[in-house]
Amino acid sequence: MTSLSHEVLQDKFRGAILGCFLGDAFGSGFEGMDPDRAMFHMSILAKKVTRKYTDDTDMTLALAESIIQCGKVDPEDIAKQFSLHCDLSRGYAIGTIKAVQALRAGLKWGEVARVVFENGSFGNGAAMRVSPVGLVYHHDLDGLKESVIKQASITHVHPLGQWGAVMQACSVALAVIQDPKERFKKERTIIGLREILWGGPIEYIRALNKIEEMLSQGRRLQACEVARSLGNGVEAHLSVPSACYIAITYGPDFCDAIRAAISLGGDTDTIAGMAGAIVGAHVGEKGLPVEWVEQLEDGPRGRSFAENLADRLFESWREIHQTSSG
Numbered sequence: 547m548t549s550l551s552h553e554v555l556q557d558k559f560r561g562a563i564l565g566c567f568l569g570d571a572f573g574s575g576f577e578g579m580d581p582d583r584a585m586f587h588m589s590i591l592a593k594k595v596t597r598k599y600t601d602d603t604d605m606t607l608a609l610a611e612s613i614i615q616c617g618k619v620d621p622e623d624i625a626k627q628f629s630l631h632c633d634l635s636r637g638y639a640i641g642t643i644k645a646v647q648a649l650r651a652g653l654k655w656g657e658v659a660r661v662v663f664e665n666g667s668f669g670n671g672a673a674m675r676v677s678p679v680g681l682v683y684h685h686d687l688d689g690l691k692e693s694v695i696k697q698a699s700i701t702h703v704h705p706l707g708q709w710g711a712v713m714q715a716c717s718v719a720l721a722v723i724q725d726p727k728e729r730f731k732k733e734r735t736i737i738g739l740r741e742i743l744w745g746g747p748i749e750y751i752r753a754l755n756k757i758e759e760m761l762s763q764g765r766r767l768q769a770c771e772v773a774r775s776l777g778n779g780v781e782a783h784l785s786v787p788s789a790c791y792i793a794i795t796y797g798p799d800f801c802d803a804i805r806a807a808i809s810l811g812g813d814t815d816t817i818a819g820m821a822g823a824i825v826g827a828h829v830g831e832k833g834l835p836v837e838w839v840e841q842l843e844d845g846p847r848g849r850s851f852a853e854n855l856a857d858r859l860f861e862s863w864r865e866i867h868q869t870s871s872g
């Protein structure tokens with residue numbers, strides 16, 4: 547268990563939520579590009595403009611609100627928060643649009659996922675929003691797995707979609723317990739991921755093997771090599787491992803990690819959002835680039851709202867932690 551002070555931990559909660567926001571908002575202008583084109587257009591990042599978030603952050607905020615209100619992961623309430631707060635104009639995939647519309651039409655949360663995809667979705671939608679669960683269960687990886695599957699099952703009942711969320715939440719949790727002043731502990735993270743992914747789909751075990759092999763080369767691989775080896779798609783097993791590799795390799799340098807995630811091309815906002823949540827959970831808000839954070843939209847559910855939500859989520863963790871340890 548971590549011996550980090552509450553002040554440091556609270557900063558890490560802010561770092562993870564804002565890290566997702568930053569990766570999503572900075573990555574969204576590159577969606578669908580191939581790695582070469584994404585690299586070519588990287589100068590867009592230097593422009594000082596208001597950066598708007600998309601579905602990744604929108605759902606992350608709604609999930610955090612539910613955990614704060616319920617003091618746990620309650621799928622019925624999460625579905626209610628999605629129904630109330632998801633802004634479907636923010637770049638949602640068609641499957642999620644249909645799921646939220648079904649909830650708004652009165653369908654029960656347990657019936658929605660198979661209405662959209664008969665065999666369940668294996669997209670990265672359950673993983674992209676999951677960082678609040680990784681934060682409040684960073685002290686309890688068994689509790690984390692159970693809660694992640696619960697929150698995923700509202701929209702994702704396919705094992706690939708659910709276990710991708712487990713891998714992402716666990717990566718966030720393992721980043722929370724690391725000292726922000728030290729470099730990312732790669733071996734410890736891989737061991738932790740192996741333990742939690744044991745018994746899950748073989749695709750994630752294979753991806754971990756590849757990540758280990760890539761790390762053993764002792765160099766940072768080119769974007770096209772990472773995209774070819776681990777993927778850059780909207781499928782959970784072809785995007786979550788890529789985000790983990792980027793976070794492990796480039797953290798604690800937040801800007802380098804986001805640039806590397808975007809340079810993969812493909813589902814850039816989600817991969818950068820997931821990598822951003824992991825690196826943010828490691829370095830905390832103090833380790834985020836101020837000039838980037840200042841560019842984030844700050845409307846009714848913008849940057850200040852997200853910061854405040856992270857603080858309230860930290861208070862929820864204190865209650866969950868006290869309950870589970872005593």
Ligand SMILES: [Mg+2]
Pocket residue numbers: 570600601602637815816
């Ligand atoms: Mg998005």
